[in-house]
Amino acid sequence: MTEHASRLLDVAGLTIGVRTGGEQRILVDGVDLHLDLGETIGIVGESGSGKSLSVRSLLQLLPAGFTATGAAQLSGVNVLTASERDMRRVRGRQASMILQDPFTMLNPLMRVGRHLEEVLREKPEYRAMSKPERRAEVQRRLEEVGITDPGVARRYPFQLSGGMRQRVGIAATLATDPALIIADEPTTALDAVTQQEILELLISIQRQRRMSMIMITHDLRVAFAACDRVYVMYAGAMMEAGPSDELSRSPRHPYTLGLLASEPPLDRRLARLPVIQGELPSVRDQQVGCRFAERCEWATPDCTQERVRLAPIGDDRSSACLRVDEIGRELAARFETVEHGAVEAAHQDLSAPVIVALEGVSKTYGHGNGAVAALEDVSLTIRQGQAVALVGESGSGKTTLGRCLVGLESVSRGTAEVFGIDITRGAKLPRSDVRTWRSKVQYVFQDPYSSLNPRMTIGQTLAEAGRQAALVGDAPVLSVEEVLERVGLRAQYAARRPSALSGGERQRVAIGRALALNPELLICDEPVSALDVSVQAQVLNLLNDIRRETGIALLFITHDLAVVRQVADTVYVLEKGRVVETGSAQVLDSPSSGYTKQLLEAVPRTSSDWLGKRSQMGKA
Amino acid sequence: MTLRSTLRYVLGRLGGAAILLVVYSFGIYSLLALAPGDPVRLLLGNLPATPETMDAIRVRYNLDDPFFVQYWNWLTDALHLDLGQSVLTGQDVSSAILERAGVTVQLGLLTFLITMALGIPLGMVAGLRRGRFADRVVSQLAMFSVSAPSFAVGILLIIVFAGQLNWLPSIGAGEGGADRLRHLILPAVALSTATIALVVRYTRTAVIEVAGQDYIIAARARGVKPSRLLFNYVLRNSLVPVITAAGVVLSFVMVGAVVVEATFALPGLGSLLVSAVQQKDLPIVQGVTLVIAAAVFLINLVTDLAYLAVDPRIAVDGASR
Numbered sequence: 001m002t003e004h005a006s007r008l009l010d011v012a013g014l015t016i017g018v019r020t021g022g023e024q025r026i027l028v029d030g031v032d033l034h035l036d037l038g039e040t041i042g043i044v045g046e047s048g049s050g051k052s053l054s055v056r057s058l059l060q061l062l063p064a065g066f067t068a069t070g071a072a073q074l075s076g077v078n079v080l081t082a083s084e085r086d087m088r089r090v091r092g093r094q095a096s097m098i099l100q101d102p103f104t105m106l107n108p109l110m111r112v113g114r115h116l117e118e119v120l121r122e123k124p125e126y127r128a129m130s131k132p133e134r135r136a137e138v139q140r141r142l143e144e145v146g147i148t149d150p151g152v153a154r155r156y157p158f159q160l161s162g163g164m165r166q167r168v169g170i171a172a173t174l175a176t177d178p179a180l181i182i183a184d185e186p187t188t189a190l191d192a193v194t195q196q197e198i199l200e201l202l203i204s205i206q207r208q209r210r211m212s213m214i215m216i217t218h219d220l221r222v223a224f225a226a227c228d229r230v231y232v233m234y235a236g237a238m239m240e241a242g243p244s245d246e247l248s249r250s251p252r253h254p255y256t257l258g259l260l261a262s263e264p265p266l267d268r269r270l271a272r273l274p275v276i277q278g279e280l281p282s283v284r285d286q287q288v289g290c291r292f293a294e295r296c297e298w299a300t301p302d303c304t305q306e307r308v309r310l311a312p313i314g315d316d317r318s319s320a321c322l323r324v325d326e327i328g329r330e331l332a333a334r335f336e337t338v339e340h341g342a343v344e345a346a347h348q349d350l351s352a353p354v355i356v357a358l359e360g361v362s363k364t365y366g367h368g369n370g371a372v373a374a375l376e377d378v379s380l381t382i383r384q385g386q387a388v389a390l391v392g393e394s395g396s397g398k399t400t401l402g403r404c405l406v407g408l409e410s411v412s413r414g415t416a417e418v419f420g421i422d423i424t425r426g427a428k429l430p431r432s433d434v435r436t437w438r439s440k441v442q443y444v445f446q447d448p449y450s451s452l453n454p455r456m457t458i459g460q461t462l463a464e465a466g467r468q469a470a471l472v473g474d475a476p477v478l479s480v481e482e483v484l485e486r487v488g489l490r491a492q493y494a495a496r497r498p499s500a501l502s503g504g505e506r507q508r509v510a511i512g513r514a515l516a517l518n519p520e521l522l523i524c525d526e527p528v529s530a531l532d533v534s535v536q537a538q539v540l541n542l543l544n545d546i547r548r549e550t551g552i553a554l555l556f557i558t559h560d561l562a563v564v565r566q567v568a569d570t571v572y573v574l575e576k577g578r579v580v581e582t583g584s585a586q587v588l589d590s591p592s593s594g595y596t597k598q599l600l601e602a603v604p605r606t607s608s609d610w611l612g613k614r615s616q617m618g619k620a
Numbered sequence: 621m622t623l624r625s626t627l628r629y630v631l632g633r634l635g636g637a638a639i640l641l642v643v644y645s646f647g648i649y650s651l652l653a654l655a656p657g658d659p660v661r662l663l664l665g666n667l668p669a670t671p672e673t674m675d676a677i678r679v680r681y682n683l684d685d686p687f688f689v690q691y692w693n694w695l696t697d698a699l700h701l702d703l704g705q706s707v708l709t710g711q712d713v714s715s716a717i718l719e720r721a722g723v724t725v726q727l728g729l730l731t732f733l734i735t736m737a738l739g740i741p742l743g744m745v746a747g748l749r750r751g752r753f754a755d756r757v758v759s760q761l762a763m764f765s766v767s768a769p770s771f772a773v774g775i776l777l778i779i780v781f782a783g784q785l786n787w788l789p790s791i792g793a794g795e796g797g798a799d800r801l802r803h804l805i806l807p808a809v810a811l812s813t814a815t816i817a818l819v820v821r822y823t824r825t826a827v828i829e830v831a832g833q834d835y836i837i838a839a840r841a842r843g844v845k846p847s848r849l850l851f852n853y854v855l856r857n858s859l860v861p862v863i864t865a866a867g868v869v870l871s872f873v874m875v876g877a878v879v880v881e882a883t884f885a886l887p888g889l890g891s892l893l894v895s896a897v898q899q900k901d902l903p904i905v906q907g908v909t910l911v912i913a914a915a916v917f918l919i920n921l922v923t924d925l926a927y928l929a930v931d932p933r934i935a936v937d938g939a940s941r
Contacts, residue, residue, distance in 0.1 A: 035900075059841050063832075064750075094842020104834040109856050109931060119842055119854070156932045173842050 008180060009035040009058070010214050010572045012068040014080070016053050016236075028054050028236045029291075030070070032310050039613050040206060042244070042260075044225030045233035045496065046532035047503075048280050051216045053231075055182050059095060060087050062510035076178065078446075079358040092119060092176035100185035102165035106157040106172070113138050113153030115172040122176070146201055147172045162394075163194035168530065170202065174209075181206065184216045191393040192602035194557060199226055210476040218532065221604035224248045225611045229316075232256050235281060235291040242317035248606045252319040252334060254290045257331055261338040262537035264562040269585070271344040272544075273566060275539040279502050280532075298327050323411050348386050348569035348584070354441075355521055355553060356405065363577075365402055376577045377414070377600070382521065387547060387554040387587075389568035391561065391599070397577040402523045404407035405555070406443050407434075419520070424457045439472040442514035446526040448506035452498040458484075458509050459494030465516035478516050487512040488542055504535035508542065515546065522546075525557045542564050561588060561603050573599070597598055626928065633924060637917040644913050645698065648906050649691045655902065659683060665707030694904055703907035713907035716892065721911070723793050724881070724888035726800065728873045730808040734867050735815040740785055740862060742816070743823025744855065750828055759822060766817035770876055774810035774883040779808060792883040807884040811876050815869040826858035833857070836918035859930045867923030871916045 016028035028050035037043050045051045057068035058079050072080045075094050079402035082090065088345055099105045106115060116138045120126040126137060134229055145167040158164055166186065173181060187195035203226055206213045217223050223230045224244040231241045232255065240253035251257040261274035278295040289304035290296070296303070303322055312318045313325075321327070363375040367613060375397045380389050390398045403409040404416070404423070406419060412425045419440050421433045429437070445451040450452065452461060462480045469477045481491050487508040498506055507527060515520055528536040544567060556567050564571060572594050573581040591597045604610060655662060660677050667673045677683070682690050697704070705712035746758040780789030794803035830836065836853055844853070881890035889908055896904035927934045 056837075061837055061840060071629045088843065088846075094840075096843070097838065097841035099834050099838050101834060105838045107839065107853055107857070110852065118844055118848055122843065122845075158933045169838065173838075176843055176844075220752060596663055 003348055005191045006037050007034060007586040008037045008039075009072070009074050009214075009427050011054075011058070011070070011072045014054060014057065014068065014072060015070050016050065016057055016066060016068045018066045021063070026236065026287075027066075028057075028068075029287075030309055031233070031238050033238070033241070035212050035214065035233055037179070037212055038210045038321055039229070040215065040228040041202070041226045041491055042215045042217060042227035043222050043233060044217055044223045044230055046218055046259075046280065046534060047491065048235060050236040051233050051512065052184055055097070055184060055212060055216060055417065058182070058305045058599065059091055059097060060084070061097075071270050071410075090120070092178060093593035094174045094178060095180040095182060096176055096178040097182040097184060098169055101189045101545050102162045102169055103189070105169045106165060108157055110156075110463075111153065112142075112157065115168065116141055116153075116175045121171065141171050142168070144205065145451050146197075147171070151565075161196065161312065162190055166190065166194075166411045167201070167450070170198075170205070171599060177209075178211070180214065182213045182216070184212045186215070187222070188218070190605075192561075193598060195222075195604075196602045201612055202226070212452070219604055220248070220263060220533075221610075223418055224606045225329045225604060230258070237308070238320055239454060240317075240319045240321075241310060241330050242315075246317060251333065251335060251426075252313060252324050252328065253321045254298050254327070254331065255337055257338075258295075259533060260335070262534045264537065264540065264566045266562040266565055266588070266600075266605075268343045269345070269565050271342040273339065273541055274338055275537045275541065276534040279504065279535070290320065298323055298330070306524045337584070347381070351382065354381055354385065355384055356380065356555075357415075357417045357420055358401075359415045360400075361404070361411050361416055363397070363404060363409060363412045375404075375579050378574075378577070378579055380579070380582075382553055382555060385547075385551045386570060387568050388570045388572065389556045389558060389564040390572050390574060391558060391576035392562055393559055393599075395576070396574040398574050399525055400577075401574070402443070402525050402555060402557045404521060405521075406441050406521065407437065408443075416452040435472050435492070439469060439517045440519055441521045441523065442517055443508050444507070444514050444522065444527045447530050448499075448503050448510055449530070451510050452506055454498050456494055457497055458489075458501070461509065461513055462494070462516050465513045469517040472517075478518065483512040486515060487545065488538075502535070503531050504538060507531060507535075511539075511542070511546075515550075515552075519552065521553045523555045523557070526559070527556075528563060529558070529560065536563075543567060561599060564588065607609050629919075629923065629928075641914060642695070643916055645695060646691060648909050648913070649694055649907065652903070653687060655900075662900060663707055665901070698910065703910070704903035706896075706901050706904050708901050713903050714863050717889065717907055717911055718902060720741055720887055720889050720892045722888075723804075724874075724877050724890060727804055727807055727811070727877055727881070727886065727888060728870065730801075730804050731811045731815065731873050732870060734808055734812045734868075735819055736866065738812075739816045739865075740823050743862075744827050745818040745851075746820065747824040747827025747858075748831065748854070752823075752840055755824075759824070762817040762820040765813040768774040768813055770810050770814060771879050771883045773813050774807065774880055777806045777810055778884070793794055793886050793888075803886075807880045807886060810883070811880045813874060815872055815875070816873075817915075818869060819862065819865050822861050823858060826861040827854055830854050849903025856930070860927060860934075863923055863926045863930065866926075867919055870919040870923075874912050874915055874919075 001507070010035045011031060014028060014031040015026060017024050017026050031040070031054055032519055033499065043051045044289065048227070053066070056062055058072055058074060060079065062068060066441065068080050072079060074090060077090055078088060079087070083566070107607065117134070120137065126134065129137060139150055141501065142152060147164065147167055152164070157168065160168065179497055179576060182309045190198060191251045199222065202213070215223060224247070227244055229242065230244050231249050232239045232253065234255050240251065242252070242409065247256065248260070251260055258276035262276060264273055273463065276295055281294060288307055290299070290308045293299040293303040300500040306322060308320050308322060310318045310320045336550050358378060361375055361378045362373065365372045365374060376399060388551065392398045392402060400409055404411050405418060407426070414424070416423045418437060421429065421437050423437065455521055459480050462483050466477050478486070478562065480494050484493055489505065489508055491511070493509070495504070498509070501509065511527070527543070528539050531539060543554065548550060554567065556564070556565060565585065568585050570584055571582065571587045572579050573593060575595045581591060581596045583586060587596065588600065591600060633919055653659065660683060661669065663677050663681055664673060682693055701714050703717070706716060742758050746755040748754045750817050778790040783786050788806050789803050790806065794800040794804055831854055836849065839849055839853055877888060878890035878893055881888040882894050885891070889912070893905065893908045896908065
């Protein structure tokens with residue numbers, strides 16, 4: 001960091017509230033942060049932390065009904081109170097924003113080039129250009145974000161891949177040459193390899209243009225690798241702030257420690273992932289005291305009664321923990337044990353009977369020239385009680401394979417036996433076989449928000465699954481209470497509806513619904529990718545516990561190799577519908593396929609060399 | 621999308637519409653058999669019911685043939701634009717329709733223009749000012765106008781603007797040109813009260829949906845001018861549902877014209893149909909119904925083509941299907 005850097009942004013006591021039903025709720029409470037010219041800061045937090053709202057308020061882009069108070073000076077303008085007219089000079093020129101989802105960030109009816117032109121036209125030097133010069137200018141700006149194909153400017157957003165769209169989004173955001181760029185989860189919706197490329201691109205552009213950047217992310221590793229300093233938010237309040245490398249080595253707030261610890265390591269399998277107890281509290285009125293107190297094991301009565309605010313603790317660091325001095329040693333010691341937690345070897349019984357046997361399975365969509373192969377010549381074996389991971393990026397065919405195994409998709413070619421039933425026969429199977437198949441194999445979907453019927457209570461959902469189990473009738477049916485207990489929920493949950501549950505609780509219910517049928521194979525399709533890190537760790541532990549207790553086999557479909565490390569005995573790596581590598585979990589230590597190596601390389605790592613290589617090459 | 625795939629798409633849609641129209645025509649022709657009483661007496665019209673005349677009718681309409689043969693004959697004639705003759709006046713049905721179609725088409729277009737010119741801006745205002753005063757006023761008005769039957773509105777308009785104020789003529793179609801327009805204003809306004817409400821609602825919903833999208837927030841964040849935001853972002857992206865509404869409006873106008881033309885004594889297809897029904901002039905009823913059905917099919921086809929023009933994504937999906 002430069003020594004006499006001047007301040008670009010200074011936020012003090014930023015508070016954001018929303019009025020719903022005559023009641024004022026505080027979503028962001030007294031946030032302080034600052035940013036120097038040319039600096040990159042990260043704001044990290046789980047969902048509900050208020051990180052997105054905080055930065056949107058800086059451009060007065062809060063949804064209707066939200067109000068922001070406090071002070072926020074951006075290049076000398078108080079952006080919280082400035083008029084809409086003044087804000088028009090701030091937006092774009094002073095600060096501009098990249099959003100999370102590249103699929104919704106661009107106007108679907110406008111060609112790529114127009115997205116740049118419409119803001120470039122605000123510049124006198126662009127207006128003075130001739131038509132070919134203007135075209136060249138748009139082209140130059142697309143090249144800056146790595147788009148060299150001149151045809152892209154004429155295309156519509158829907159004709160581009162997610163990574164390409166995000167590049168276009170970045171180019172459009174940069175077209176106004178802002179001093180500050182706000183990136184709100186810019187890579188969350190992208191595959192790991194694309195995420196790495198986009199982050200490298202952002203950082204190299206930020207360095208070349210000497211811009212400042214605020215990066216919002218839920219992924220601490222991404223923030224540490226990409227940012228000079230990191231702020232950690234929880235439930236609308238700032239918990240801790242400090243330089244990336246120090247924060248990643250020695251957290252000074254129990255929440256930061258918890259977040260760091262819940263992140264599954266890539267290089268070893270832990271007997272148990274450390275978790276933060278409990279769930280995010282629901283938003284209430286303005287409250288005194290630490291919002292994390294009720295989940296904090298170091299909390300004392302003082303923590304809930306005294307006013308807490310981010311306070312400097314030396315070395316450019318600050319923490320909102322009241323007891324930071326007292327528990328500093330304990331935090332450090334705990335962090336040490338997390339870093340060297342009890343390691344467990346992957347164990348599997350390779351003599352167990354085979355329950356799923358796929359041989360040369362292919363799946364194609366469409367006919368003739370337009371046919372697309374989703375799976376090609378895939379062979380896969382799952383044994384009783386085994387945990388198998390199916391790894392790949394989007395479009396690799398991993399979900400298609402999982403759906404074939406439960407009959408949501410049909411197999412086009414090859415042989416496929418599940419519990420001895422030839423599933424390639426599909427609709428021609430006798431009813432009894434279909435019932436056995438359906439009860440022995442169950443599926444947990446990625447999105448816990450859409451996989452539960454919102455009109456049914458949890459009890460009704462689970463009881464319905466139980467009735468299905470009773471139809472087959474060869475195994476004892478689990479009662480609703482038993483199912484809830486198995487997935488770690490209290491019996492009272494039976495009366496609630498999905499809307500009253502958090503994402504983690506819903507996913508527990510979805511797992512419970514699958515278990516209610518007493519299956520022998522549970523297919524989990526990205527079951528934790530929609531969840532926050534701390535909740536993800538809880539669900540992964542739950543799945544491992546269930547496996548240990550019931551001896552159920554797992555097929556775990558995921559893009560996340562660190563998650564694979566924590567649950568799988570055997571790994572299959574899929575690329576464009578083909579298995580490119582398979583073996584025990586040790587595949588992650590010594591991959592032989594170039595694709596697996598690429599995937600491993602792309603997993604975010606705390607150290608800055610994860611992103612450093614390519615952007616440094618660019619500089620040389 | 622290539623020209624070729626567009627063409628293939630249009631031809632496919634036309635083929636589909638043709639098949640549906642044939643099915644529909646079968647229903648229309650069956651009216652003759654389903655109508656209460658003897659079809660021969662129905663077709664006699666004003667002629668005296670002597671055995672000779674009745675035999676002549678039977679022969680002329682092939683009534684002794686099996687039903688499907690009768691239908692086939694009627695259909696092939698209809699394809700040659702021969703829809704038979706009015707049983708009352710003996711006039712060719714197709715020429716009667718041609719004579720009356722002009723007024724109805726003009727009324728429909730005027731109604732459509734009024735509806736779109738008022739409905740889209742009002743819907744946008746309501747959507748952009750959601751929950752505020754302007755939205756509440758517009759939404760209440762829309763609610764009120766959708767529940768007002770067009771003949772009642774028509775009578776009210778006649779009393780106020782033709783009777784009390786004497787600004788505009790109340791009946792007839794006028795002499796063409798400006799006079800025709802003066803005569804069509806009140807009927808068109810009466811007909812558009814309900815359709816404006818429909819367009820307001822579709823537009824309002826679409827605008828609310830679009831205004832909350834990420835690309836609007838992103839565009840605001842990078843400083844896109846408010847006017848561009850309004851037209852190139854909000855309005856253009858709201859257009860697809862609005863086009864759906866436009867198709868419904870046009871179809872509704874074709875049907876609603878029946879009542880409104882009767883109210884304002886306009887010599888259009890609607891009043892032709894009404895009088896034919898009253899006088900049990902079945903060939904006219906069949907002919908007019910078939911023409912209206914064909915028009916509705918055509919409107920739907922044009923609506924679908926308008927989607928292609930507005931949304932490049934539909935162009936690709938639609939054509940590859």
